[in-house]
Amino acid sequence: MLLSNLSDCTVLIVDDSPENITWMSEALSSFYQIKVTTSGKEALKLLKNNQIELVLLDIIMPGLTGYDVIKEIRRDPKTHDIPVIFLTAKDTKEDEKIGLKLGASDYIHKPINVSILKSRVKTHLQNKRSRDILSNQNDYLEKEIKNRYEELNQMQDAIVYSLAGLAETRDPETGDHILRTQYYVRALAEELSQKSKYHEKLCDNVIDAYFKAAPLHDIGKVGITDNILLKPGKLTFEEFEEMKKHPMLGLQTLLKAEKRLGKPNMLLNAAKEIAYGHHEKWDGSGYPEGLSGENIPLSARLMALADVYDALISRRVYKDPMSHDAAKSIIVKGRANHFDPEVVDAFLAIEDKFIDIAETYSG
Template sequence: MKILIVDDSATDRMIIESMLEDYHTLTASDGLEAMQLIETTPDIDLMILDLNMPNMDGFQVIQSLKNNPKYSSIRIIILTNFDEIDNEVKGLKLGAVDYIRKPLNIESLRIRIDIHLKLKEVQKKVERDNERLDSMVLKKTKELIATRDITIHALVGLLEIRNIESHNHTIRTQKIMKMLCEHLKKKKEYKDILTDHYIKELVTTTPLHDIGKVGIPDNILLKPGKLTTEEYEIMKNHVNYGVKALENDLYDDEHIPSFIKTAIEIVGAHHEKYDGTGYPLGLVGESIPLPGRLMAIIDVYDALMSERVYKPAYGFSYTIEYIKKESGKHFDPKIVEGFLEIKDEILEISKRYVQELVKEEA
């Protein structure tokens, strides 16, 4: 434990220092010297501080320490004269933890110092324990994030193995989701909703939007032609399959992890339409969860721009005109507006990852 004794009286400094010979002590004759010592010896635990000093008085020292967070752990006992009650109150209000009056009562001062050093030791122990807990929490958080990401990649891998989706479709939709969200958050209506944390969840869970398709038979899923009415009804079940795959009876609504909630909203609502003609619930307007409204336009855009077993790739102009035409019908008009504002940047994502796919196949 290090104790700094600050007093312009050499006699008082000597008396206090001799009383504390079993501690590591430093001395200063005024506030300026004290601040220089603190700068070079940052691990001081306790300061015994006279208030009435030349150059820089005790009040100024306390205020300087208060203004610098790295010195907030130094406990200060102020020394006052017997009739300086106002100074005692002022010093305590500024941040001192205790006071002792002059002429010094050595026994009283020693008891108070011992008490505050014990409190400081307890404080240090709490800080060390908190650091260990923070480290453990950080480690567990990283493990949970890794587990989440591995699980998502494994689930998406099932789609890729069955040739339901390409790896580049996953990359494109994630990058478009990020770009669209980052753009929308600049707008007043989204700035408080699309936080950095929420955007990260949306981007991370985007690849799961069609995970339920693993439950659809190949003769329907990979059919090169148009689906019959009966086949289409079976295909629509992929939404419920995906939601059920993510739901877990171990969690109630209050304790379900937020990223699972986001994933369920993406999976369960990305085929809803703004005018209420979508599925599975026929939700209307903003009753459709935001992740579903975002995923709807991203998924349709990428589907139109990409070749599928049942259709060729359509051009960018056709795709943009389709999105414009479906504003207020299939898509949320506000999201369409934001999408169109960055359509050229989105096209660059499509071009980049289609080219990479061609290179991989070459």
């Protein structure tokens, strides 16, 4: 698409005078593809069915006038940007204002000078070609940016799942748990986002970050010994104290990743909140910090309910699975002590989604 080569451009000549059409065609046909018509109505059909780069348009014609035609050209998105040069015997400033207001690119006054005709047509075709080239480049760049963004997102997701897989290798029961809790968190966040209190905070990007970060909630368990992590019976006080270190181990791992990155990242920030805070309780009786209420990050409050619910309905080496109703009863009892009351209310509003998620990712 070179500016110097315009021979593939098609110029449409619209004039009710066959004589005018003949000599303008002869003047331009050596340089461009030419289509002609003496009718405004026929001109619109040609524009609809052909690739036209420029229109030479007479104003005074029977039936549809040039003014009528250009209105239709500018109304249609497919033809909106085609340059239109009016051919007219009207030579007042007021006439030109009307045409330019309707979207004319230029005026050539009759009687038409051949040199002026060739010069104006070439100029406007070059301008259109330049705009088309720029538009195509912008479209290309936008597609490239979108593709690169998607590639980076896919890479980021792959890294997250690889890290989460470390915890899974230590505890084989966590695989489906990771998937289920991820979808529980998103469902809760989407429900809470309907409340005016959370509408701005839980925008799509934040919910997506929570969703992608959720699999990392137990990443710190890679630092817990097998005799504690896989113990079939109840943990001793000392063993439980050791298990309680996994939020800090998870935070330290993610802080190293953040330091390596060298700049803030929404996903890593959500992952830090979730890994470090999902064992905190609304009444302050949780660990590792003993945070309470809204001092606990929202992402961690969502994860807390998702994590407990899934642990209750799942089989573990130390217990049989509970029914949804039994797990629901425990969640409700934990309202305002273990769990954020609003998160519990969101859970109750979408409990059918929890059931569906549990069935879909039952392993």
